[in-house]
Amino acid sequence: MPASSGAIAYSERMKRVMDAVQLRQPDRVPVAFFSMFWLARYGGISYREAMYDYARLSEIARRALLELQPDMYALPHLLTAVGPAMETLGYKQLEWPGHGTAQDVSYQYVDREYMKAEEFDEYLLDPTGFYLHTYLPRIGAAFEGMEKLPMFPGLYYLRLVIASRQFAFPEVQRALDHLRQAGDEAMRLVEHADRFADEMAELGFPLTNGATAPAPFDFFADYFRGSKGIMLDMYRRKDKLLAAIERAAIFITRQAIKTCKASSSKIVFIPLHWAFDGFMSLAQFKQFFWPSLRKLIFDLIDAGLVPMPLWEGDCTSRLETIADIPSGKAIYWIERTDLIRAKEVLGNVVCLRGNVPASMLTTGTPDEVDAFCRRLIETVGKGGGLILDCGIGIPDESKPANVRAMFESARKYTP
Amino acid sequence: MIENEKELIEAIAEMREEEAFALAKGMLDRGEDPVRVLELCREAMDIVGKRFEKQEYFLPELVLAGEMLENIGAIAKPLIQEKSGGASNKLGRVLIGTVHGDLHDIGKNIVTFMLDINGFEVKDIGIDVPVAKFVEEIQDFKPAVVGLSGFLTLAFDSMKETVQAIEAAGLRDQMKIMIGGGQVDEAVRTYTGADAYGINAVAAVTLCREWIAA
Structure with missing residues (x-):
């Protein structure tokens, strides 16, 4: 029986992407789709609706993918439709439409100290205990009450049997109740997302990534210490910070491998927030940022996966350092670093993804986008190793005509 | 010493x-x-x-x-014992804020800090600042330079609206406007109608020095 047209398209696209990853010349330069709230504009719904209405988002995303025909796409549900799950969890690390921002303003991270400086020792001693008793109740209202749970590592034999009474504490029961509801909502979201992914796979569209992982430094900077806290930690408690990063990296790696192995995509997306030139010196980058990220990249490659860090900002000074990975095994998504310069340094090492500027997609014209993409395809695309995309996916405010121009350029021009 | x-x-x-x-x-x-x-x-x-x-x-x-x-x-x-007067010998006034819709403050804080240690009198009016508040603060503080900060791409439109409102209030020719943060570049500068953009806090200081010394 002949394979369906969707199955053929799917394997053609996968081959195109993997050729680019393995630094072989594909039949043409693949082009990727990644949207946060642009789909809301495209579909004429509010950002709030995009965050809350799973079915509507699916319908709009389906329309966009069928029109733009990307070679890979990021599952929009898990990036956008997180409103109900966050609400049920009482999640505190974001402000979103109806919860701190207006109906048509994207969600934004609340940069705070979620772990105090003096809590590093607690984290290092027992990360899970720290999560249960301290961190989770701080970042999600549904977790409040978990701090009444026993300290599990000290329990044994009949003490363990007796300590189970703590599950009957009203605070704990309330937390368990809230968490079951939050779990149900998150499950609904993921089921929608999975159904959408299956349906799109049948139509021939592979995912950009099967898991997302943070750089271990960013993990502490963003979600624990906050931007000010982490900068002071680099001076005030360097050794503890490095030890905590090393500890967290073990869990980050295990979690990413487990999630990605269960997905149809073997790519692990690693958005990088604090790697850029202007934040820390190259010497600090080599000490604080790169070693744990490099190890994550190597571990993922060893597990048969394809790491895809997104180098946000301008990372020109880092290029020589980050060239130190196995050749043809990863994707570096590049935001502001000049891609032609990046190709010179990294061309024999890693596939580059990017990088039409956000300003061009939002304020430019289709002709400008076309000319820019053509130049990328004809220079950076030479010999393989390019996936065309914007700097950080499609900016929310992009003009649809500009987005179309980018996707069409990949089919129009050859390296 | x-x-x-x-x-x-x-x-x-x-x-x-x-x-x-x-x-x-x-x-x-x-x-x-x-x-x-x-x-x-x-x-x-x-x-x-x-x-x-x-x-x-x-x-x-x-x-x-x-x-x-x-x-x-x-x-x-x-x-320090209370001293009368305490004449200001600041170089000039800069008003700075993150435009409406955007809640990011790190970049703005760093620019404020750098301008301050370089001798400018800086007024930081915070994040998610409505257009009308910018106009009001400008009328009140009378800055020589206004800095519009924004990390998200939505800030491009907010910056443009803010510049237009400053113009509509008849204040535009009394000041220079600089923008910065996130993905701001020359294309965004043109789009917003600002006088210049800066890629970091040093650029902001350089711009203010050029404008205020001139």
Whole structure:
């Protein structure tokens, strides 16, 4: 029986992407789709609706993918439709439409100290205990009450049997109740997302990534210490910070491998927030940022996966350092670093993804986008190793005509 | 300059936080003039600022230096006797804020800090600032330069609206407008109608120096 047209398209696209990853010349330069709230504009719904209405988002995303025909796409549900799950969890690390921002303003991270400086020792001693008793109740209202749970590592034999009474504490029961509801909502979201992914796979569209992982430094900077806290930690408690990063990296790696192995995509997306030139010196980058990220990249490659860090900002000074990975095994998504310069340094090492500027997609014209993409395809695309995309996916405010121009350029021009 | 004065400047400039605080405290405990101690801090900050401009120092050093200044200030300032007047010898006024819809403040804070240590009188009006508030604050503060900050791409439109509102209020020719943050570039500058964009805090200082000295 002949394979369906969707199955053929799917394997053609996968081959195109993997050729680019393995630094072989594909039949043409693949082009990727990644949207946060642009789909809301495209579909004429509010950002709030995009965050809350799973079915509507699916319908709009389906329309966009069928029109733009990307070679890979990021599952929009898990990036956008997180409103109900966050609400049920009482999640505190974001402000979103109806919860701190207006109906048509994207969600934004609340940069705070979620772990105090003096809590590093607690984290290092027992990360899970720290999560249960301290961190989770701080970042999600549904977790409040978990701090009444026993300290599990000290329990044994009949003490363990007796300590189970703590599950009957009203605070704990309330937390368990809230968490079951939050779990149900998150499950609904993921089921929608999975159904959408299956349906799109049948139509021939592979995912950009099967898991997302943070750089271990960013993990502490963003979600624990906050931007000010982490900068002071680099001076005030360097050794503890490095030890905590090393500890967290073990869990980050295990979690990413487990999630990605269960997905149809073997790519692990690693958005990088604090790697850029202007934040820390190259010497600090080599000490604080790169070693744990490099190890994550190597571990993922060893597990048969394809790491895809997104180098946000301008990372020109880092290029020589980050060239130190196995050749043809990863994707570096590049935001502001000049891609032609990046190709010179990294061309024999890693596939580059990017990088039409956000300003061009939002304020430019289709002709400008076309000319820019053509130049990328004809220079950076030479010999393989390019996936065309914007700097950080499609900016929310992009003009649809500009987005179309980018996707069409990949089919129009050859390296 | 006496030996421990040099030591204090060096300790701050070299990011030796505990030593810097101990030296400052020692000087104050011995009855030295708290105004002098703060002057030394400012001299040290000049060195830090210059190293930042030369890309020897980066954001962690600016933040730590700011902390040192704050902690030493906290023990020195209560010792300063009330002085009448205190004429300002600031270079010029800069009003800065993150445009509406955008809640990011790190970049704006760093620019504020750098302008401040470089002698400008900076008024920071916070994040997610409505267009009308910018206009009101400008009428009130009368800055020579207005800085519009924004990290998200939505800020492009907010910046444009803010510039237009400043124009509509008849205030545009009294000031220069600079934008910065996130993915701002020349295309965004044209789009918003600002006078210039800066890629970092040093660029912001350079722009203000050019405009205000001119």
